[in-house]
Amino acid sequence: MGAQTSAVQGSPVRDRGAAAAPILRTELLTVRFGGLAALSGINFQIARNAVHAIIGPNGAGKSTFFNCLTGVLRSTSGRIIFDGEDITGLPSNVISQKGIARSYQITNIMPNATVLENVRIAAQSRRHGWNMVSHHGAFADINAKAEAALQSVGLLSKAEELASNLSHGEQRNLEIGIALATEPKLLCLDEPTAGMSQAETDETKELVQRIAGDPAKDLSILIVEHDMQVVMELAQRITVLNYGAILAEGTPEEIQRNPKVLEVYLKT
Amino acid sequence: MTTVPLEKVRPLGKARLSHTAVFWIGFCAIMALLIVAPLVLPEFWRRFLTEILIWGLLAMSSDLLIGYTGMISFGHSAFFGLGMYGAAGALIAHSPPNLWLALFFGLAGAAGAALFVAFFSTRLRDIYFAITTLIFSQIFYVIIFTWTPVTGGENGLIFSRPHLWLPFLYDARFTSTTMHWFVLAVVAASYLFLRRITQSPFGMVLQSIRENEARTRAIGYAVERYKMVSVMFSGLFAGLAGVLYALQNQFAAPDFVYFLTSGDTVIYNVMGGIGTLVGPIVGAGFFQLVRDLLSRFFGDQFPYLIPLGMIFIVMIIFLPQGLLGFARRWLNK
Numbered sequence: 001m002g003a004q005t006s007a008v009q010g011s012p013v014r015d016r017g018a019a020a021a022p023i024l025r026t027e028l029l030t031v032r033f034g035g036l037a038a039l040s041g042i043n044f045q046i047a048r049n050a051v052h053a054i055i056g057p058n059g060a061g062k063s064t065f066f067n068c069l070t071g072v073l074r075s076t077s078g079r080i081i082f083d084g085e086d087i088t089g090l091p092s093n094v095i096s097q098k099g100i101a102r103s104y105q106i107t108n109i110m111p112n113a114t115v116l117e118n119v120r121i122a123a124q125s126r127r128h129g130w131n132m133v134s135h136h137g138a139f140a141d142i143n144a145k146a147e148a149a150l151q152s153v154g155l156l157s158k159a160e161e162l163a164s165n166l167s168h169g170e171q172r173n174l175e176i177g178i179a180l181a182t183e184p185k186l187l188c189l190d191e192p193t194a195g196m197s198q199a200e201t202d203e204t205k206e207l208v209q210r211i212a213g214d215p216a217k218d219l220s221i222l223i224v225e226h227d228m229q230v231v232m233e234l235a236q237r238i239t240v241l242n243y244g245a246i247l248a249e250g251t252p253e254e255i256q257r258n259p260k261v262l263e264v265y266l267k268t
Numbered sequence: 269m270t271t272v273p274l275e276k277v278r279p280l281g282k283a284r285l286s287h288t289a290v291f292w293i294g295f296c297a298i299m300a301l302l303i304v305a306p307l308v309l310p311e312f313w314r315r316f317l318t319e320i321l322i323w324g325l326l327a328m329s330s331d332l333l334i335g336y337t338g339m340i341s342f343g344h345s346a347f348f349g350l351g352m353y354g355a356a357g358a359l360i361a362h363s364p365p366n367l368w369l370a371l372f373f374g375l376a377g378a379a380g381a382a383l384f385v386a387f388f389s390t391r392l393r394d395i396y397f398a399i400t401t402l403i404f405s406q407i408f409y410v411i412i413f414t415w416t417p418v419t420g421g422e423n424g425l426i427f428s429r430p431h432l433w434l435p436f437l438y439d440a441r442f443t444s445t446t447m448h449w450f451v452l453a454v455v456a457a458s459y460l461f462l463r464r465i466t467q468s469p470f471g472m473v474l475q476s477i478r479e480n481e482a483r484t485r486a487i488g489y490a491v492e493r494y495k496m497v498s499v500m501f502s503g504l505f506a507g508l509a510g511v512l513y514a515l516q517n518q519f520a521a522p523d524f525v526y527f528l529t530s531g532d533t534v535i536y537n538v539m540g541g542i543g544t545l546v547g548p549i550v551g552a553g554f555f556q557l558v559r560d561l562l563s564r565f566f567g568d569q570f571p572y573l574i575p576l577g578m579i580f581i582v583m584i585i586f587l588p589q590g591l592l593g594f595a596r597r598w599l600n601k
Binding site: 072091092109111121122132134136178182 | 464465467468469470471472473475476479480482483484485486487488489490491
């Protein structure tokens, strides 16, 4: 599949030194809830412009890891370095401003606003957030950003609909659109195809491939997913978590052949 | 570069133009009615209408928190009361009493209270925020009630009205008609200002916090700061209502700082329709009117709260969005 080469290629815009550095790196990241170590000593990195998947059985620590990266949870010890900068312990709004966006496992949108408003509120978080005198729809730059994000997730034709009127699959994609509208460098997708029909899953898969391949976005993607088929097709590298530790890491082919991984997945 | 198809934007703009026209025609019609009203109404109803506007402003100010930011405040009596006592202090201390000094000190008092409440309670959510605002307002009530040398304690303060003084333009005693116009001007300006705020990008952030606080933080907003500013604005306009009340009635009493005032404010909001700004004014009018009619027909001793409470329950069951809730999306467009 040539997965390894594309993972190393990097963006043509950046210089070679920066392109070689991972977009995100964790050092001995540990999270404890009382006596229980939800994550213990995770050393992990995502290459620039790669699609990287995290899999693992329930309770393996995938969501905890996500919450740590996006500032929802504080790590007990260890460091998170994003784009060369230590972001350990920063609140989630600051992390968002630095360039990490996330979508949620449970659909987490504003149901009483239109699709466009949902995305626009995310797009204006970089500028104009404190503006109190203009109408919120009056900014050409924000509208353009919001509509571009909607186009990326295929919802531009539904821009004026109330978000609550969308189908489940469309709401899931809107979820990604909101994250994209903040123009992140790293997009974390938490089970983007959860509860979707096969057709919707295929659509979302294509969507992720499309945004991952968009050279204008300079985007790296971290994805947690249960659907193995989706993971194997999308990701260039896969990390397997089990009991809060990394069990294996490699290309989809390597992971599929790894006996330890097979054991964990056959057991559960 | 991604190109955006422009034809999707154009019909949108056109639709908003006609919406804007309809809005302003409606606004002007209602303003015209309210301007003419004191000229045709008898003295009692003239004052009654003015007071509805003042309570409406108080309710509208709390709608910014309840309806837009999603924080239910049970402490608006504190802002209202501080506005009232601030104005009272300025009117008593300065001779001759000056309208603009009263306004300034009233707003400063409310701003001080709002800053205090905003700082300590915005990190809390839902019922915890509501309870904290309630407690803070009761603290202000106790201070005002017990600090007799300054606040007059239980008896409150009585003072004389300033002139309606517009520098270089106008200087005359307030009549009940000019008072009404003055209150109307302040309330209308406040409405337009709050409407602008709620439609601005800032207002969208507030509504996003109401809909989904965690998500709002995750897309990069410092939620606490937005909440604080929202509380500040809300407190300022509640204080403005307090100043107007002091001007209208020429007294300040601790009763108004008591939490029952805050409770009434929330009821006006629910009756009129939260998240509409004008709804709370309608709610205040409805509440006051029903109460007045009840005591008119059944006498002063009539326990008007019982039927009023039943009306409230019926409204919540059959009109959960309030009197103007149906127009919510349209009004906020």
